[in-house]
Amino acid sequence: MTFYIFAVIAVVFALTLIFKKNPVSSAFSLIVVFLSFAGIYAVLGAHLIAAMQIIVYTGAIMVLFIFVIMLLSADVPDLDYSRTSKTTKITALIGGLTLWGILTWMFKGAELTKTGTHTEEWITQSGGNTQVLSELLFSEYILPFELTSILLLAAIIGAVAIAKRKRGKKT
Amino acid sequence: MSEMSWTLIKFGLVLVGLLQVVPIMLWVERRGSALMQNRLGPNRIGPLGLFHAICDTVKFIFKEDPIPSHVDRFYYLLAPIVCVIPAFMTFAVIPFASSITIDGQVINFQVADLNVGILYIFAIASLGVYGIMMAGWASNNKYALLGSVRSSAQMISYEISMALSIVGILMIYSSVKLGDIARLQGETLVQLGSVAIPKWGIFVQPLGLIIFTTAAFAETNRLPFDLPEGESEIVAGYHLEYGSMKFALFMMAEYLNMTVASAVISTLFFGGWQLLPGMQFALDALAFDGMNREWARIAFEVMSFTIKVAFFMWVFVWVRWTLPRFRYDQLMSLGWKGMLPLSLLNIVITAGLIALGVI
Structure with a gap:
């Protein structure tokens, strides 16, 4: 029951996100979508x-999004969908339908009743969500975890390098 | 009584308690500033001017409430609500006393004992900034927009050091649940003769306390970090276009955020509901027995928690009327070049001490 409440909110605000013509309104709708997720x-x-x-999506990423929208496009005229070219529209339609098809094909054969070793009771017994997830993250999945950190480090260094180069050119 | 009705009672207690904080803090702030500036402050209505807060509230409710014609109506009206709701929500996971057993039913004095604990506070507290951003953007005013852009930049910068500064605490007590953290702080750290130093966060994480408190000032937009408001620079920042009760809601959100910040500081670093020194003697001297003793213990725990929170609220007022405002570039360089490396250093030192078995 609660699932349907959140699901309906998510879908409604996802639609407003697309159809609102003001970028800031769209961003606020996206926040509601993330919250219902x-x-x-x-x-x-x-x-x-x-x-x-x-914490990550609503608290950090969306704050940055809105920050950038407010800084960059506070005066930019609202988005005009009528100027979108026909090619873009057709490609978007094909892309959307393909994604929908792939997802249907993927979930058609899925067994929803199948449960793995990590059942709800097992998680409660072994100390709750946070503990189980952190233990898994630092034992079985330590390599992907560390590799992701290196990826993020590379992104940070890249951002710093770009910022430095621009400043060097100006002076 | 069922668990549900207990939850409702606790919910009501916290809600009413939080609502009482706002008028009291209004009085403390005005009288406190007067005390520091060697003047009298509001003293006309009631003893020591205590009833000024009531008059203020009545004034706010009955004031004319115009909506400027140039604003985005929907977001303009939504913003104060978005500001206040997260401020109320964050208090849900803070334990204000330990537990009591009535007829075999254990009752924790905490509205919701969530598995994610402190992460819940960070998650919900980060939503408060949207109220400020919405207000600044919907007001359609240069100063208001400047205020909200400053606020979002400040929030992002200080949230990182704030979250990193408590990693040390989480490592020492190996839990993110605030109830567990408060309980484990009752252990003895060092025994000095007859005086037992408890394992409070301040004794094991002094650096973490300093970073967390500084970041908490920035997150609650209080002086010396009140750049989103900055009266002398951007008039009043994000709530420039607001009047009457809508403005009062922003004030309420600020005071509630202060309360939650003080409560988190007391819970993480000052033992939360652990009895203050001397209270144990008072409790023993009262010599209750049975159930009465248990209830007296709870009363003393709630009292020590309240005293700790009240002290940090006073620190917020104290600092506000003592320190001048930071310049914007100073704020940013303090956040990114000072506090962030320090909080990382704190994690490394704590991890080293734990590995050596010192803590």
Whole structure:
């Protein structure tokens, strides 16, 4: 029941996100979509993922998004969909339909009743969501975890390098 | 009583308690500033001017409430609400006393004992900035927009050091649950003769406390970090176009955020509901027995938690009327070049001390 409430909110605000012509309104709608995702995760019992969803997406990424929108396009005229070229529209339609098809094909054969070793009872017994996830992250999945950190480090160094080069050219 | 009704009682207690904080803090701030500036402050209505807050509230409610014609109406009206709701929500996971057993039913004095604990506070507190951004953007005013852009930059910068500064605490107590953290702080760290130094966060994480407190000042937009408002530079920042009760809601959000910040500081670094020195003697001297003793213990725990929170609220007022405002570039360089490396250093030192078995 709670799932449907959050799902409806998510879908409605995803639609407003697309159809609103003001970039800031769209960004605020996206925040509501992320929040309802967090709600769905919490309903599923994945409290840590829900908290992380809010901290990372709603709390950090969207603040940056809105910050950039406010700084860059406060005066830019609203988006005009009528100027979109026909090629873009057709490509977008084909892309969307393909994605929909792939997702349907993927989930058609999925067994929803199948449960893995990490059942809800097992997680509660072994100390809750946060502990189980951190233990897995630092034992079984340590290599992907560290590799992701290196990827992020590379992104940070890249950003610093770009910022430095621009300043060097100006002076 | 069922668990549900207990939750409702706790919920009501926290909500009413939080609402009382706002008028009291209004009085403390005005009288406190007067004390520091060697003047009297509001003293006309009630003893020591205590009822000024009531008059203020009545004034705010009955004031004319115009909506400027140039604003984005929907977001303009939504912004104060978005500011206040997260401020109320964050208090849910803070334990204000330990637990009591009634007829075999253990009752934790904490509205929601979530598995994610402190992460919940960070998650919800980060939503508060949207109220400020919305207000600044919807007001359609240069100063208001400047205020909200400053606020978002400041929030992003200080949230990082704030989150990193408590990693040390989480490593020492190996839990993110605030209830566990508060309980583990009752252990003895060192025994000096007859005096037992408790394992409070301040004794094991002094650097973490300094970084966290500084970041908390920035996150609550209080002086010396009140650049989003900055009266002398951008008039009043994000709430420039707001009047009457809508403005009061922004003030409420600020004071509630202060309360939550003080509560988190007391819980993480000052033992939370752990009894203050001397209270144990008072509790023993009262010589209650059975259930009465348990309830007296809870009362003393709530009292020590309240005293700790009240002290940090006073620190917020104290600092506000003592320090001048930072310049914007100073704020940014302090956040990124000072606090961020320090909090990383704190994590490394704590990890080293834990590995050596010192803590």
